[in-house]
Amino acid sequence: MRMMPLFLLLSFxxxxxxxxxxxxxxxxxxxxxxxxxxxxxxKIVFIAGSSFFKPGEHEYLxxxxxxxxxxxxxxxxxxVLALEWPxxxxxxxxxxxxxxxxxxxxxxxxxxxERMAQLQKLTDAGVGLVMLHQGVDIAKDHGVRMQAWTGxxxxxxxxxxxxxxxxxxxxxxxxxxxxVTPFKIDDGYLFKLRFVPDMKGVTPLLxxxxxxxxxAKLDDNANVAWAYERADKGRSFAFTGGHLHVSFAEExxxxxxxxxxxxxxxxxxxxxxxxxxxTTAELNAYLENRPMVKEKK
Numbered sequence: 001m002r003m004m005p006l007f008l009l010l011s012f013x014x015x016x017x018x019x020x021x022x023x024x025x026x027x028x029x030x031x032x033x034x035x036x037x038x039x040x041x042x043k044i045v046f047i048a049g050s051s052f053f054k055p056g057e058h059e060y061l062x063x064x065x066x067x068x069x070x071x072x073x074x075x076x077x078x079x080v081l082a083l084e085w086p087x088x089x090x091x092x093x094x095x096x097x098x099x100x101x102x103x104x105x106x107x108x109x110x111x112x113x114e115r116m117a118q119l120q121k122l123t124d125a126g127v128g129l130v131m132l133h134q135g136v137d138i139a140k141d142h143g144v145r146m147q148a149w150t151g152x153x154x155x156x157x158x159x160x161x162x163x164x165x166x167x168x169x170x171x172x173x174x175x176x177x178x179x180v181t182p183f184k185i186d187d188g189y190l191f192k193l194r195f196v197p198d199m200k201g202v203t204p205l206l207x208x209x210x211x212x213x214x215x216a217k218l219d220d221n222a223n224v225a226w227a228y229e230r231a232d233k234g235r236s237f238a239f240t241g242g243h244l245h246v247s248f249a250e251e252x253x254x255x256x257x258x259x260x261x262x263x264x265x266x267x268x269x270x271x272x273x274x275x276x277x278x279t280t281a282e283l284n285a286y287l288e289n290r291p292m293v294k295e296k297k
Contacts, residue, residue, distance in 0.1 A: 030065060033088045036078035042096045042265045044071060044079045045086070049102035049109060055287070058133070059245040060101045062286040066248055066278075067099070070258045073275040077267060084109045092118070096265035097128030097235075101242070104137025104154065104190075111139065123149055126234040128264030132257070133242035137190060150236045151202045151228030152193040163188045163243070166208045168252070174203055176227055176237065176259045179273020183252035188243035192221045203227040205256075206239070225256075227263065235264040248283055251276060 036043050046068055049060035068079035082091055102109045110116055129149055137154040138146045146153035167184040171177035195202060206225035209216035228236040237260035247253050254276040259269050
C-alpha cells in the first residue's frame with residue numbers, strides 16, 4: 001500500500017510536545033527532516049504543528065504526512081517534514097516552498113526566536129509559502145509582515161472565524177483550480193481578513209459565507225482561499241479551512257490543496273490537475289482511534 005499509518009496520541013486538550021508529551025510516531029518510511037536524494041527535485045518543506053486537539057480536528061501531523069504523499073504523486077517533487085520548525089539547518093536549503101499547518105495567533109510556530117527573520121530571508125529569495133487553516137492568524141504586531149508574505153492576515157478584534165457546511169461547484173480559471181471537481185466540506189473558516197491594499201497580486205479562489213449571517217455577501221470578506229503573487233516574485237497560497245481531516249475524502253478538496261502547494265513551488269500543473277489518488281482505507285490509516293470515514297455508496 002502506498003501510504004502507511006500515522007499514529008497520533010489522543011488528547012482533547014491542545015498540548016505541545018515540548019510540554020512533556022512524547023513525539024508522535026511517524027509513518028514507516030518517513031523520517032523527520034530527511035533530505036531529498038535527488039538534488040534536482042522540487043523540495044517542499046512541510047512544517048506540522050505538534051499540538052493535539054480533538055480527534056480528527058487540527059490533525060497537523062497527519063494532514064502534512066497525507067499531503068506529502070499526495071505531492072509525491074507528481075514526478076520530481078521531494079517533500080520534507082519538520083515539527084514546529086526545522087532543527088537541521090539544511091532543511092530550508094534549496095526549498096522551493098514551505099507549507100505551514102500549525103496553530104495560529106500567539107502560538108504560531110514562527111514567532112519564536114529569530115524564525116521570522118529567517119523566513120524573511122527565504123521569502124526575499126522567492127521561496128514559496130503555503131498557509132493552511134490558522135497559518136494566517138498571527139499576532140497583530142506582525143500582521144503587515146504576514147500580508148506581505150501571503151496577501152492577507154487574520155486580525156484579532158476585526159477578523160472572524162466560524163464553522164459551516166458549503167459546497168464548491170465553480171472555480172475561477174487559475175493553475176490551482178485545474179482539474180478541481182466540486183466538493184462539499186464542513187469546515188472552520190477564518191474570514192473577514194486584512195488583505196493587501198487594492199488586493200494587489202491576490203487572486204481569490206474560494207469564497208463562502210456563514211449561512212447564519214443575514215445578508216452576507218460573497219465579497220472580499222468572504223475570501224477563504226487565494227493565490228498571491230508577491231512583490232519578491234515568490235508565490236503564496238492560503239486556505240483558511242482545513243479544520244477536519246475527513247475533508248481529504250473529497251477528491252476536489254485534495255486536488256485543490258495539492259495544486260496550490262505545487263503552484264507555489266513553481267511546479268507545472270497539468271490541465272487535469274495534479275494526481276491525488278487516495279482510498280478511504282489510506283485516509284483512515286493516518287488516524288488512530290479517530291472518527292472513520294465511511295465509503296460512499
